[in-house]
Amino acid sequence: MQVPFLDLKAQYASIKDEISAAIQEVLDSCAFAGGPFVKKFEDDFAKYCGCKYAVGVGSGTAALWVTLLALGIGEGDEVITVPNTFIATAEAISFCGATPVFVDIDEEYYTMNPDLLEAAITKNTKAVIPVHLFGQTADMDPIMEIANKHGLHVIEDACQAHGSEYRGKRAGSMGHAGCFSFYPGKNLGAYGEAGAVVTNDEKIYKKIHMFRDHGQSQKYYHDILGWNSRMDGLQGAILQVKLGHLDEWNRRRIENAKLYNDILFDVDGIVVPQTAAYAKHVFHVYAVRVKNRSVMMNSLKEKGVSCGIHYPIPVHLQNTYKFLGLPKGIYPVAEECADTMVSLPMFPELTKDNIEYVVEGVKTSI
Numbered sequence: 001m002q003v004p005f006l007d008l009k010a011q012y013a014s015i016k017d018e019i020s021a022a023i024q025e026v027l028d029s030c031a032f033a034g035g036p037f038v039k040k041f042e043d044d045f046a047k048y049c050g051c052k053y054a055v056g057v058g059s060g061t062a063a064l065w066v067t068l069l070a071l072g073i074g075e076g077d078e079v080i081t082v083p084n085t086f087i088a089t090a091e092a093i094s095f096c097g098a099t100p101v102f103v104d105i106d107e108e109y110y111t112m113n114p115d116l117l118e119a120a121i122t123k124n125t126k127a128v129i130p131v132h133l134f135g136q137t138a139d140m141d142p143i144m145e146i147a148n149k150h151g152l153h154v155i156e157d158a159c160q161a162h163g164s165e166y167r168g169k170r171a172g173s174m175g176h177a178g179c180f181s182f183y184p185g186k187n188l189g190a191y192g193e194a195g196a197v198v199t200n201d202e203k204i205y206k207k208i209h210m211f212r213d214h215g216q217s218q219k220y221y222h223d224i225l226g227w228n229s230r231m232d233g234l235q236g237a238i239l240q241v242k243l244g245h246l247d248e249w250n251r252r253r254i255e256n257a258k259l260y261n262d263i264l265f266d267v268d269g270i271v272v273p274q275t276a277a278y279a280k281h282v283f284h285v286y287a288v289r290v291k292n293r294s295v296m297m298n299s300l301k302e303k304g305v306s307c308g309i310h311y312p313i314p315v316h317l318q319n320t321y322k323f324l325g326l327p328k329g330i331y332p333v334a335e336e337c338a339d340t341m342v343s344l345p346m347f348p349e350l351t352k353d354n355i356e357y358v359v360e361g362v363k364t365s366i
């Protein structure tokens with residue numbers, strides 16, 4: 001049996017007619033850059049997230065970057081995040097001139113450890129970016145409490161957490177802004193590059209809205225320095241269709257994770273993902289921890305099972321960030337995860353047979 005890590009073709013096949021109709025509508029109206037399809041998606045996505053506003057942008061990286069800029073973060077400022085994230089979280093901080101500062105993650109849930117946050121705050125700290133990794137939100141109440149106490153902005157990196165919840169609140173709705181990626185493989189993925197920022201703050205919304213379109217308040221009237229980071233109309237229309245399926249796709253991901261967990265939890269030598277009592281985990285990634293990762297991955301590959309690693313090198317040890325001078329060993333939990341994590345196939349269309357086959361392969365290889 002072949003089990004892919006992700007099967008975008010299976011998902012496309014299940015909504016092909018709806019997608020074709022949506023694309024045709026955009027082609028017929030020629031609303032390619034921004035426009036009504038993006039606006040409709042923004043309105044519905046904001047509502048879905050429990051926020052007043054959403055702004056469609058070009059990618060998740062751009063969403064983080066424009067949000068930091070809108071909050072006035074720049075040269076000399078520090079922004080706190082975690083080391084076990086996709087590089088984009090730190091890149092966005094660096095690309096507005098600020099410095100990323102890291103705090104280690106919680107051993108059980110792999111998100112920012114709130115107990116370590118306060119010690120990382122200095123007089124230069126301006127914001128905190130908790131990352132809702134793998135589809136599970138960070139522990140937001142203590143993070144918000146500490147941030148509020150120190151007058152810091154909180155930007156949720158919700159790029160892996162569409163539809164995820166924290167104590168009944170949707171990812172993206174708890175901080176000052178929430179940033180999403182619609183990279184094709186995400187729980188809500190475009191058919192190209194796209195992202196969005198959601199917020200309840202009108203000032204932040206207006207600033208980002210202008211910034212993504214050359215700082216203009218009306219065509220050719222440029223009030224602030226901006227950039228081109230618009231979402232395109234085709235992506236808006238495609239995301240609109242897919243948003244209607246997101247809850248059902250997330251439900252199937254959760255069911256698949258439960259099936260994996262039920263079989264794997266008592267297998268010696270493997271640590272399965274935990275869902276916190278406060279969370280609705282939507283399993284963008286299903287990552288287990290094993291001692292001998294390469295043996296397991298090679299054995300699964302021989303059996304036709306594709307796996308991934310999220311992420312093999314934590315951000316502070318990437319060549320890009322060597323200049324920060326952060327030594328190996330400084331964030332032990334993130335580093336241990338980088339050495340031991342394997343992401344098993346996870347997507348809504350995965351079958352029970354697929355999962356049982358993967359699990360059999362896992363059991364015989366550890």
Ligand SMILES: Cc1ncc(COP(=O)(O)O)c(C=O)c1O
Pocket residue numbers: 059060061062085086088089131157159160180181182183194195
């Ligand atoms: C946690 C996290 N942040 C940011 C991004 C960046 O999103 P994009 O690839 O859409 O720029 C991603 C995408 O993989 C991500 O997983």
